[in-house]
Amino acid sequence: MKKFFKNFYLLLIFLFLYAPIVVLMIFSFNDSKSRRLWNGFTTRWYVELFRDADILHSLYVTLLVAVIAAAIATFLGTIAAIGIHNMGRRAKAAYLTVNNIPMSSSDTIMGVTFMLLFAAIGLDKGYLTLILAHVTFCTPYVVLNVMPKLRQLDKNAYEAALDLGATPHQALHKVILPEIMPGIVTGAIMAFTMSIDDFVVSYFTAGTTSQPLSVVIYSMTRHRMTPKINAISTILFLIVLALLIVINVRQSRDEKRREAARRKGAMQP
Amino acid sequence: MNQNLVDLQNLKKEFDGTPVLRGISLSIKRREFVTLLGPSGCGKTTTLRIIGGFEQPDSGDVFFDGKRLNDVPPYQREINTVFQRYALFPHLNVAENIAFGLHIKKLDRADIKRKTAEMLELVGLRGFENRDVTSLSGGQQQRVAIARALVCEPRVLLLDEPLGALDLKLRKDMQIELKRIQQRTGITFIYVTHDQEEALTMSDRVVVMNHGVIQQVGSPTDIYNEPVNAFVADFIGESNIIDGVMLEDCKVEFCGRTFECVDKGFEKNAPVDVVIRPEDLKIVYAGDGLLQGVVESIVFKGVHYEMMVRTQFFTFMVHSTMAESVGKTVGLSVIPFDIHIMHKSAEAQA
Amino acid sequence: MNQNLVDLQNLKKEFDGTPVLRGISLSIKRREFVTLLGPSGCGKTTTLRIIGGFEQPDSGDVFFDGKRLNDVPPYQREINTVFQRYALFPHLNVAENIAFGLHIKKLDRADIKRKTAEMLELVGLRGFENRDVTSLSGGQQQRVAIARALVCEPRVLLLDEPLGALDLKLRKDMQIELKRIQQRTGITFIYVTHDQEEALTMSDRVVVMNHGVIQQVGSPTDIYNEPVNAFVADFIGESNIIDGVMLEDCKVEFCGRTFECVDKGFEKNAPVDVVIRPEDLKIVYAGDGLLQGVVESIVFKGVHYEMMVRTQFFTFMVHSTMAESVGKTVGLSVIPFDIHIMHKSAEAQA
Amino acid sequence: MKKSFAYPYGVWLAVFILAPILMVVVYAFLNADGGFTLHNFSYLPGFLPIFGRSFWLAFLSTAVCLVLGYPMAYLMSRLSASRQSLCMMLIMLPMWINFLLRTYAWMSILENNGFINQFFRSIGLISFLQSHFGYSLDYIPLINTQGAIVLGMVYNFLPFMVLPIYTVLIKLDRKLVEAAQDLGAPTHLVFRRVIFPLSIPGVISGITMVFVPSVSTFVISQMLGSGKNLLVGDLIDLQFMGGAYNPHLGSAIALVMIILIFICMWIMNKFDDGSSEEGGLLL
Amino acid sequence: AEVLNVYNWGEYIDTDLIDRFEEETGIKVIYNTFDSNENLYSRIQTTGYDVIIPSDYAISRFIDENMLQPLNYDHIPNMKLIDEKYTHLDFDPEQKYSVPYTWGVVGIVYNTKYVDKADIGSWDLLWNPKYTNRTAMFNNSRDALGIALMYLGYSLNTTDKDELREAADLIIAGKPVYQGIWMDQILEKLPSEEIVAAPYYNGDAVTMIDENPDLAFYVPKEGTNLFVDAMCIPKNAKNVSGAEKFINFMCSTEAAMANWEYVGYSSPQTEVYKELDEEITSDPLYFPDITQYPTEAYTNLPTEINQFYNDLWVDILT
Numbered sequence A: 001m002k003k004f005f006k007n008f009y010l011l012l013i014f015l016f017l018y019a020p021i022v023v024l025m026i027f028s029f030n031d032s033k034s035r036r037l038w039n040g041f042t043t044r045w046y047v048e049l050f051r052d053a054d055i056l057h058s059l060y061v062t063l064l065v066a067v068i069a070a071a072i073a074t075f076l077g078t079i080a081a082i083g084i085h086n087m088g089r090r091a092k093a094a095y096l097t098v099n100n101i102p103m104s105s106s107d108t109i110m111g112v113t114f115m116l117l118f119a120a121i122g123l124d125k126g127y128l129t130l131i132l133a134h135v136t137f138c139t140p141y142v143v144l145n146v147m148p149k150l151r152q153l154d155k156n157a158y159e160a161a162l163d164l165g166a167t168p169h170q171a172l173h174k175v176i177l178p179e180i181m182p183g184i185v186t187g188a189i190m191a192f193t194m195s196i197d198d199f200v201v202s203y204f205t206a207g208t209t210s211q212p213l214s215v216v217i218y219s220m221t222r223h224r225m226t227p228k229i230n231a232i233s234t235i236l237f238l239i240v241l242a243l244l245i246v247i248n249v250r251q252s253r254d255e256k257r258r259e260a261a262r263r264k265g266a267m268q269p
Numbered sequence B, C: 001m002n003q004n005l006v007d008l009q010n011l012k013k014e015f016d017g018t019p020v021l022r023g024i025s026l027s028i029k030r031r032e033f034v035t036l037l038g039p040s041g042c043g044k045t046t047t048l049r050i051i052g053g054f055e056q057p058d059s060g061d062v063f064f065d066g067k068r069l070n071d072v073p074p075y076q077r078e079i080n081t082v083f084q085r086y087a088l089f090p091h092l093n094v095a096e097n098i099a100f101g102l103h104i105k106k107l108d109r110a111d112i113k114r115k116t117a118e119m120l121e122l123v124g125l126r127g128f129e130n131r132d133v134t135s136l137s138g139g140q141q142q143r144v145a146i147a148r149a150l151v152c153e154p155r156v157l158l159l160d161e162p163l164g165a166l167d168l169k170l171r172k173d174m175q176i177e178l179k180r181i182q183q184r185t186g187i188t189f190i191y192v193t194h195d196q197e198e199a200l201t202m203s204d205r206v207v208v209m210n211h212g213v214i215q216q217v218g219s220p221t222d223i224y225n226e227p228v229n230a231f232v233a234d235f236i237g238e239s240n241i242i243d244g245v246m247l248e249d250c251k252v253e254f255c256g257r258t259f260e261c262v263d264k265g266f267e268k269n270a271p272v273d274v275v276i277r278p279e280d281l282k283i284v285y286a287g288d289g290l291l292q293g294v295v296e297s298i299v300f301k302g303v304h305y306e307m308m309v310r311t312q313f314f315t316f317m318v319h320s321t322m323a324e325s326v327g328k329t330v331g332l333s334v335i336p337f338d339i340h341i342m343h344k345s346a347e348a349q350a
Numbered sequence D: 001m002k003k004s005f006a007y008p009y010g011v012w013l014a015v016f017i018l019a020p021i022l023m024v025v026v027y028a029f030l031n032a033d034g035g036f037t038l039h040n041f042s043y044l045p046g047f048l049p050i051f052g053r054s055f056w057l058a059f060l061s062t063a064v065c066l067v068l069g070y071p072m073a074y075l076m077s078r079l080s081a082s083r084q085s086l087c088m089m090l091i092m093l094p095m096w097i098n099f100l101l102r103t104y105a106w107m108s109i110l111e112n113n114g115f116i117n118q119f120f121r122s123i124g125l126i127s128f129l130q131s132h133f134g135y136s137l138d139y140i141p142l143i144n145t146q147g148a149i150v151l152g153m154v155y156n157f158l159p160f161m162v163l164p165i166y167t168v169l170i171k172l173d174r175k176l177v178e179a180a181q182d183l184g185a186p187t188h189l190v191f192r193r194v195i196f197p198l199s200i201p202g203v204i205s206g207i208t209m210v211f212v213p214s215v216s217t218f219v220i221s222q223m224l225g226s227g228k229n230l231l232v233g234d235l236i237d238l239q240f241m242g243g244a245y246n247p248h249l250g251s252a253i254a255l256v257m258i259i260l261i262f263i264c265m266w267i268m269n270k271f272d273d274g275s276s277e278e279g280g281l282l283l
Numbered sequence E: 001a002e003v004l005n006v007y008n009w010g011e012y013i014d015t016d017l018i019d020r021f022e023e024e025t026g027i028k029v030i031y032n033t034f035d036s037n038e039n040l041y042s043r044i045q046t047t048g049y050d051v052i053i054p055s056d057y058a059i060s061r062f063i064d065e066n067m068l069q070p071l072n073y074d075h076i077p078n079m080k081l082i083d084e085k086y087t088h089l090d091f092d093p094e095q096k097y098s099v100p101y102t103w104g105v106v107g108i109v110y111n112t113k114y115v116d117k118a119d120i121g122s123w124d125l126l127w128n129p130k131y132t133n134r135t136a137m138f139n140n141s142r143d144a145l146g147i148a149l150m151y152l153g154y155s156l157n158t159t160d161k162d163e164l165r166e167a168a169d170l171i172i173a174g175k176p177v178y179q180g181i182w183m184d185q186i187l188e189k190l191p192s193e194e195i196v197a198a199p200y201y202n203g204d205a206v207t208m209i210d211e212n213p214d215l216a217f218y219v220p221k222e223g224t225n226l227f228v229d230a231m232c233i234p235k236n237a238k239n240v241s242g243a244e245k246f247i248n249f250m251c252s253t254e255a256a257m258a259n260w261e262y263v264g265y266s267s268p269q270t271e272v273y274k275e276l277d278e279e280i281t282s283d284p285l286y287f288p289d290i291t292q293y294p295t296e297a298y299t300n301l302p303t304e305i306n307q308f309y310n311d312l313w314v315d316i317l318t
């Protein structure tokens, strides 16, 4: 009974989170531009979508920037986390405070300050500025996901590797990285998601050839949002959903296997 | 100095302004099994870490086979370590853990396989190759850690309380196992523990430390039978430590009486620590002993009973295979040979 | 059954299909200090958790003061627990940790204050009221955990290896402390350990467990001197366990010879375990003993030397205060009283 | 492992975080001609209602997020490992849909003739209210209310409340729960006296990560609210992107907001006993 | 290949035209969109576009701030196809810098089912308490205050602060009537009958009426804003000749016609007007008859007045 209520609660929250998305997905098949009045089923937005080079390009930009920014952020954030982990209390606190700023300051301020900054150092807006900005607000998520894994790490694991003849570089690769990998992966996924989700910062930092989807969507608001956008979002969403399901299924299979192995291990003398 | 494999010369180390090592000098010979023994926080791990290269001494030198080692990074030292909580790599299985150092050295696959198999054999873990290390019991993990270090064929193996996390039974078994491995491989072991029985059982030489200072270095029997001060006496087995005054050579006064003893060379009327082991005190009839007291408590310890006997000046701990009833008045006797006279230790004076 | 405070009746428990408790029945009297002793994984913690209410037995009952307790949730049991790694609340200071249970009971402030102060006094932590628990040493944390449980005035206190994480010296001190507290408060203690010396030192009764089965229940001396089977004998102190055959009452054959003994009532020619404690074997001149062997190794253990003496059939462990040189041929003697004959234990038969 | 690994990121932070913030400070004290002025700050008293409204709405949305998110995090932390990661993913997944689109969808749901009101009408709720309670409208007002704005914020920021609390809760030692039960605490007291106090660092991170973006949010108030009242985020947006392009005034407002937020956070952190080493926000 | 950067409002071009232009000229067009003139203003400071399509008052501001190049009409022969009605307006009196792209007026879109005939015809409808909570106002200081100014009978480009103040107070007075102060939401909320009347541009009124035939459009008798979005070449353009080709292309009859069909905003191109049905060209929705009521185009305002607009707007929305 209790369990039922718990599951019911989770269900309600997820209903809340997904209700608008379902609406959006349904109306990507609506035979009019209205996002609320149903005019019959059509797939024409999907058809048109694949003819709309601009929207496709902006999706490409979004994904490209997200991949690059997440990759850089993951690298930068991981080594930074390792460095910060080894710092004294004060330096650590200082780093983490600054690290927290992007997460706890408004997007608008960040976007504007980036714009001012890039103008000040004479950097033309384009992929570079976009990626720099994205890396900046993505990296903190990586740092914060990797730090706890480092804390969980056996203090001596790194030294054990050195002790066995590994150079610091090898120790990092063969011991530390595999150990903190779950944190890195979560961090990377979060960074990637944040990059995809961002609109304000991109808005201020994107160049002419590098307008991500969110900026394109926003510039449509003066006139009329085309349902093609709903269509592309639906596609994107379903792909990611499928991906996540695959990952999760694999994960739970691994978990079961490991559990089984452990039990078998415990029973042997 | 030539036959010494490891030479520590006046190592000093502070952490945050607190001195942790106050000048450690120690020579360790080839094939020796040396144990660092001391209470928690006395600097054992720090000494080991300096030898391993994980910590730099503030001053003093580490020599290895006659060469100064201070600036050699850990991964270039022919020294391997078994860490206190094993520090196994959880993402690797048993065989991969053991083979780690060999992979680093880029040995060819066949060699790695062979050596790993040999090691598994040595530590009695054949058949465990593909097991997840996290699924092993404490003792098994311990053995993997040892195998992982030994397979690199170090000239010195450092072991930091390797048995600390194991239960008593298993600890005893592993003590024997470790000693056997040391004898078979002929590798120099530097071993850290705070368990004096472990130290006595396994070592060729024991180094007793306290507060970053070496108190005594010697064979287990030396240390046990001739502790240089009350700290060592008390730390190595339980002791009755009584304040006394050395009246003259072979004559010491304590508990309001004068006793004969075998120690000489103290100043006249020097205050000293008198150390008597509980098992050296004999319970005799009330009138017979030099001292007289009342049995205050008695506890069964298996091999013997432990009794607390209160005399006028001091409550003695006495070990005896015979039980006395609580409240009984008994006499205590001790032979002069078992009365150990010691200078007041720095510890006690401070 | 009336004067029993806790009664366990045929408790059974499985985890994932593996039986962990296979029918534990045990009665514990008021004011008793009972210790569960056994190797790792034998089910000690599980038994304790069932008494505490954190685990439900698959079958069997727990009675407390004559009432069935199975379905009473932990927070309604007059039982408190000292957890293995203390489980202190890190967000509360020392005094708040101790007062936790009192706050839950909604005592008034003055009472809480008074009782907390008394407890701090009892465990020797006066002046530590406002200290952060994480800043305490292991021994101090231990004492806070005990105080926190005791202040609730439980009728039974469960202690799960409370001293497991402490170092040897501290462990000894805390053993005495705990015993003192138990005697002063008169609370029933159910204590879990895998350290047999600890069990012998502290307990009124010891319960030896293995593989989820109680092997023997008895006073420390009973357990030590009259183990019912080889497992108990081996687990409680080191033993030489030799296969033998009971020829007739008081006559046993092992190592190819016939010995006199004091045990009776075995079947004729029944195979038995013969147990001889290392300290009960005396080294005599080669010709004099009943057995003859060669000293294989000798280890200094402080109070005594431990020697392995290889005879034709068996290698005996011998404890002696005199050292013999390795390789020497010696005789071994043992008096009939020290030869313990036991039925083959289930363990050994399996 | 070296601390020098953090230096590149240190430089990065200096260039891309600290330098821009410095520029905001500088801008706030300049006029359009580049001269020093305090004039930009003279507007601020007039913005007081806007600040008040923003902080109030942010407070509400943070409170709602906490009330909804805590049980969510708690329940999640009790699931099996694979279920947990599934839930994590499901919480993150909506972020893959553009936030404007999601908000538009909420409009469709909440409007006077939107899906919810259509539903109410179809089950006869509205006519029931009208006939029995003299209700005058033919819809339940949902959109264009402060409630709708709060809903929009909660919808967007809920994950940032759930995740940090969840991470603290999964690290919580089960033994402490048992210890509390052992000392006589029934379930609700175990929660109040042990679980909740120990999860405070996560709660504080969650509050920070919801409150800050809520205070500075814009667009949501336009889309789900009536747009008749500005929020600080809109005000800043107006200075930088809207009608009277005035980055100096915008910077001044932004600066004041940053300071206010820092003060709020500082007060919040007073509730944290500092045991959450590293003051890490998330995770 | 030759590259041309074009910066236009979102959803404001038939994208097929870009493909056609690329085919014809071999120039690669990089097409970006913006959502407000202010944004355009800040963006072009730092980004080099070749063709931009701002609105009237923005053009006037760009001219004042010397950000546009004078056009060489020799390279834009199709300029002659642009109706003179829409040239030499206040924002570019000498018609040196811009080529009109679309034009239109602001009027009121209302739902005939709910709004009484008697109530229409004037800006008054936006203050009519009968429609409380069922109308909306523009969320844009220039347009909103513009409506109030016209209703009051003042110039759209007034710099008289008292007049502006009065206009602002008028909007404040209207606030209780509006369901909301919005821009693009109006596009949705009128057809879905969330609201029954709101000001909007005639070009968008077309799509709204398409969607919900109960809707209708009128231009209030007090007069309105005639707006023109026009193509310009910024000073920092890199590809001027390409930009000229693009502008010329967009003015061709074919392109203008296709674009008209797609965007729905009135075309300033004479041939388009001629080719269309009488039914359409006479419909004030498609081609408002700007001779019937006073019209005025926006011009750039002095910084001080812009700032004052800002202050008033914040006041209104506080």
Ligand SMILES: Nc1ncnc2c1ncn2[C@@H]1O[C@H](COP(=O)(O)OP(=O)(O)OP(=O)(O)O)[C@@H](O)[C@H]1O
Pocket: B015, B016, B020, B038, B039, B040, B041, B042, B043, B044, B045, B046, B047, B194
């Ligand atoms: N990295 C460090 N920073 C600060 N203090 C340290 C550090 N390492 C050790 N210390 C301090 O130095 C002292 C000696 O530590 P060390 O680890 O050598 O003791 P130990 O003899 O190994 O004790 P134990 O038996 O508890 O392991 C302790 O007081 C410890 O707190």
Ligand SMILES: Nc1ncnc2c1ncn2[C@@H]1O[C@H](COP(=O)(O)OP(=O)(O)OP(=O)(O)O)[C@@H](O)[C@H]1O
Pocket: A266, C015, C016, C020, C038, C039, C040, C041, C042, C043, C044, C045, C046, C047, C194
């Ligand atoms: N919650 C559980 N789920 C699965 N198996 C369990 C669980 N708790 C205990 N076990 C298993 O039950 C057996 C007995 O465990 P228990 O903790 O009672 O042993 P113990 O005697 O206390 O050992 P130790 O001295 O190591 O603490 C072990 O094999 C253990 O792995």
Ligand SMILES: [Mg+2]
Pocket: B044, B045, B046, B160
């Ligand atoms: Mg140590």
Ligand SMILES: [Mg+2]
Pocket: C044, C045, C046, C160
């Ligand atoms: Mg246990």
